[in-house]
Amino acid sequence: ADGEESKPEAKKKLKVVVTGGHPDDPETGCGGTIARYTQQGHDVVILYLTRGEAGIGGKTHEEAAAIRTEESERACLILGASPKFAGQIDSNTEVNLQRYEEFNDLLAEESPDLVFTHWPICERDHRETYMLTYQAWKYPKSKPFELYFYEVASGLQTMHFWPTHYVDITSTEHRKRAATYEHKSQNPEFLYSLHGPMNEFRGM
DSSP: OTTOOOOOOOOOOOEEEEEESSTTHHHHHHHHHHHHHHHTTOEEEEEEEEOOTTSSTTSOHHHHHHHHHHHHHHHHHHHTOEEEEEEEOTTOOOOSHHHHHHHHHHHHHHOOSEEEEEOSSBOHHHHHHHHHHHHHHHSOSSSOOEEEEEOSSBTTTBOSOOOSOOOOOTTTHHHHHHHHHTOGGGOHHHHHHHHHHHHHHHHO
16 A cells, blocks of 8 residues: 555575485585575475495494484584485495385475485485486476585586586585584594585685
């Protein structure tokens, strides 16, 4: 009506899902972006394909899975995200009709607006995660969602990545770093020696 100030339209609350092959992949690949979404009040779920069962030398799969699950939960707490696990086994991941259905069901439960996953030219478990996520994007069981890619350990685990979108993580890089350092079993100093320079390079 005349004389009344128009109120800005409230921003839609988004559901974001980040899929990753192992604990620490989503955190190192796009932890700053995750923190920005949660900082703005959006819901983020990190869907790990495995619990990192093969990722700690000298530990059984069960022991490693327990340790790395706890690390993931602490990292998610820092980022403001919720962890979810797809139930596959580190270094023995599968892509077949049953696995496609299972993974699509997990994503459908979240009904995301957008999903981030591994760039497809990458190591095996990451590549399987991409394939399962891509299939769910192409044939969604819930509403359609947007699909974006991220990199981890560029040149070592992610190859030939050509970004088209850049996110300024200046305000959230400290949370990405802190979440990475919760993965104490994975030599986080080495992890961040790869991802800190990656942040700076993309930031240029």
